[in-house]
Amino acid sequence: MGILCKVVDMLLLVAFMVMLVAGPLIDAQLVFPEATFPEVLVRLKQQYAEEYQDYLMVEKPHFFVALVWLELIFQWPLVLLNIYGILASKHWFHTTCLIYGASVITAMTALLGELMGSQKASDKLLTVYSPFMGLGVLAFLRGLVPNSGKAQTIGKRPAMAREKRA
16 A cells, blocks of 8 residues: 555646646736736737637636635645645645545535536546546545554554553
């Protein structure tokens, strides 16, 4: 189980690094004036929206803007914590990963429901958004698994009761 956790952690680390950059540079353009971003980033977002026919980026429906705020205010700080938790092997990493995964799954359920239910989304657009549901599920499942085979401790004592010695 240890090697599988390490592989999953590395996959999550790569995804978290992407989210670390994409959130404030691309997604934030939906909630802040475009004038606050460099022209190259604005063109990148527009090019993406045109190429993938992402009507959510163009139309900016209220629920989508709310999900972007959720990403920036709640999920992005968790991404920072998760990156640090993986790199520093913190004992609380599985907790923050579980919270992040649950939040992403919830947001992606609403988003994918809109994309599939509206009949506006192309298959190409669905292939862009669908992996984020996979990321949420992977993060959630990783959060359910303890960090390592080391004995859990409470303070300086082992968490499991020891046998009494006579």
